[in-house]
Amino acid sequence: xxxxxxxxxxxxxxxxxxxxxxxxxxxxxxxxxxxxxxxxxxxxxxxxxxxxxxxxxxxxxxxxxxxxxxxxxxxxxxxxxxxxxxxxxxxxxxxxxxxxxxxxxxxxxxxxxxxxxxxxxxxxxxxxxxxxxxxxxxxxxxxxxxxxxxxxxxxxxxxxxxxxxxxxxxxxxxxxxxxxxxxxxxxxxxxxxxxxxxxxxxxxxxxxxxxxxxxxxxxxxxxxxxxxxxxxxxxxxxxxxxxxxxxxxxxxxxxxxxxxxxxxxxxxxxxxxxxxxxxxxxxxxxxxxxxxxxxxxxxxxxxxxxxxxxxxxxxxxxxxxxxxxxxxxxxxxxxxxxxxxxxxxxxxxxxxxxxxxxxxxxxxxxxxxxxxxxxxxxxxxxxxxxxxxxxxxxxxxxxxxxxxxxxxxxxxxxxxxxxxxxxxxxxxxxxxxxxxxxxxxxxxxxxxxxxxxxxxxxxxxxxxxxxxxxxx
Amino acid sequence: xxxxxxxxxxxxxxxxxxxxxxxxxxxxxxxxxxxxxxxxxxxxxxxxxxxxxxxxxxxxxxxxxxxxxxxxxxxxxxxxxxx
Numbered sequence: 260x261x262x263x264x265x266x267x268x269x270x271x272x273x274x275x276x277x278x279x280x281x282x283x284x285x286x287x288x289x290x291x292x293x294x295x296x297x298x299x300x301x302x303x304x305x306x307x308x309x310x311x312x313x314x315x316x317x318x319x320x321x322x323x324x325x326x327x328x329x330x331x332x333x334x335x336x337x338x339x340x341x342x343x344x345x346x347x348x349x350x351x352x353x354x355x356x357x358x359x360x361x362x363x364x365x366x367x368x369x370x371x372x373x374x375x376x377x378x379x380x381x382x383x384x385x386x387x388x389x390x391x392x393x394x395x396x397x398x399x400x401x402x403x404x405x406x407x408x409x410x411x412x413x414x415x416x417x418x419x420x421x422x423x424x425x426x427x428x429x430x431x432x433x434x435x436x437x438x439x440x441x442x443x444x445x446x447x448x449x450x451x452x453x454x455x456x457x458x459x460x461x462x463x464x465x466x467x468x469x470x471x472x473x474x475x476x477x478x479x480x481x482x483x484x485x486x487x488x489x490x491x492x493x494x495x496x497x498x499x500x501x502x503x504x505x506x507x508x509x510x511x512x513x514x515x516x517x518x519x520x521x522x523x524x525x526x527x528x529x530x531x532x533x534x535x536x537x538x539x540x541x542x543x544x545x546x547x548x549x550x551x552x553x554x555x556x557x558x559x560x561x562x563x564x565x566x567x568x569x570x571x572x573x574x575x576x577x578x579x580x581x582x583x584x585x586x587x588x589x590x591x592x593x594x595x596x597x598x599x600x601x602x603x604x605x606x607x608x609x610x611x612x613x614x615x616x617x618x619x620x621x622x623x624x625x626x627x628x629x630x631x632x633x634x635x636x637x638x639x640x641x642x643x644x645x646x647x648x649x650x651x652x653x654x655x656x657x658x659x660x661x662x663x664x665x666x667x668x669x670x671x672x673x674x675x676x677x678x679x680x681x682x683x684x685x686x687x688x689x690x691x692x693x694x695x696x697x698x699x700x701x702x703x704x705x706x707x708x709x710x711x712x713x714x715x716x717x718x719x720x721x722x723x724x725x726x727x728x729x730x731x
Numbered sequence: 732x733x734x735x736x737x738x739x740x741x742x743x744x745x746x747x748x749x750x751x752x753x754x755x756x757x758x759x760x761x762x763x764x765x766x767x768x769x770x771x772x773x774x775x776x777x778x779x780x781x782x783x784x785x786x787x788x789x790x791x792x793x794x795x796x797x798x799x800x801x802x803x804x805x806x807x808x809x810x811x812x813x814x
Contacts, residue, residue, distance in 0.1 A: 599785060611796065617808075
């Protein structure tokens with residue numbers, strides 16, 4: 260198999276070959292390193308590439324598999340985390356000049372678990388600075404959308420989305436505080452999961468907002484995302500917010516059967532400012548799922564319009580608290596937008612902050628009510644990716660329509676802690692032809708139903724198999 | 732810098748710091764300077780000039796949030812979910 264073909268194989272395709280020793284983990288790692296070398300100068304997805312270490316690890320994996328010590332589907336598969344995840348002994352920059360040379364003395368729980376599963380760390384991925392920047396400056400400049408290099412991959416897990424779409428890595432980790440996994444998933448035509456709050460440990464992940472942060476897997480297929488979640492989910496004594504709730508066998512959810520699954524479709528608010536082309540793709544996806552036996556149910560999410568304001572207060576207040584010392588002592592090292600956002604947030608009052616947390620309670624109860632009437636809720640994931648020079652987080656250039664018309668369609672899942680997945684559902688007519696995504700949410704700890712619906716959809720479509728033309 | 736109590740309360744009210752009804756005047760540099768001093772952040776005027784338009788832009792959404800009435804029985808949920 261040609262190296263370029265290997266780079267777009269899923270874990271489901273690679274794992275049997277690695278297990279049966281028909282594919283060497285060293286050859287696989289080398290294929291991805293070659294791909295990164297060829298394509299990263301255009302896409303700017305990687306901040307750090309751990310080539311030698313990855314090959315060393317791959318050789319050890321090869322010996323282990325040969326000796327019968329096969330660990331499971333991730334064994335021998337390269338991965339890369341957003342450069343917000345601490346990797347012991349390997350620089351972790353947060354995409355910022357302020358921490359450009361930080362070498363952690365500890366490993367994040369997520370990367371420790373992936374390493375334990377035998378996955379091979381291949382590098383650290385570009386992001387918006389401290390998960391809140393614009394991507395315009397930061398440490399190495401913005402990642403670019405492989406579908407059109409003049410367009411943004413969205414953020415803040417911009418490098419994760421771009422690297423997956425470009426075939427530079429089969430698995431990636433991102434973080435999501437207000438859509439930072441799901442936005443890049445939509446813009447890059449890949450799959451991104453924001454798990455339930457507490458499903459995945461955040462130990463070793465640089466904080467943006469304690470209340471809203473989630474760490475989550477990203478890949479090109481729902482099945483691969485499920486495989487990653489299986490490896491990283493679970494309680495963690497180093498993170499008291501990590502839930503002891505039982506972990507499902509997510510592979511059982513990949514049946515392709517959605518008969519009787521009730522899909523809630525919002526009747527108001529969330530479709531405002533969604534482009535006609537996007538809405539057509541979403542409705543077409545729903546129609547396909549209905550043909551497969553799912554039941555579409557009209558739903559209304561009360562007070563949804565308050566999500567954006569509540570999230571903004573919580574995120575701003577908590578990030579300003581986290582960065583208090585850095586802002587005072589090294590504010591000049593921060594990207595202008597990051598510094599501005601933090602300074603603005605210092606004007607938030609405690610009363611506003613507590614009110615936002617009370618709104619969180621109201622919205623959590625509202626989502627409990629919604630999920631009595633449906634098993635998953637479909638929400639738009641935004642319009643296609645914006646142009647790179649127009650992507651300023653929180654404000655869009657006046658000449659470009661908003662890429663996320665209703666930020667509440669992402670924020671609602673962060674605020675209420677419910678799991679949410681985005682997967683590709685089409686492309687714009689263009690030019691340029693850019694990916695479109697659909698989002699499904701479920702009740703807390705029901706990632707299995709998200710995988711069930713997402714996998715069924717991907718079994719009947721091929722959007723996730725399209726590749727950008729990067730002429731590498 | 733000396734700030735009169737009356738002026739400080741007015742400034743804090745504008746940015747939501749108290750329950751006192753805020754005057755409808757624009758967010759001024761003077762107001763922000765007072766609040767920044769009260770909060771201990773002591774942002775320079777250069778930084779306040781950067782922050783001011785953003786605060787003004789955010790005010791309508793903030794006012795909507797503040798206007799939303801919540802039943803006394805609703806407590807805040809923070810951090811750990813009720814598993």
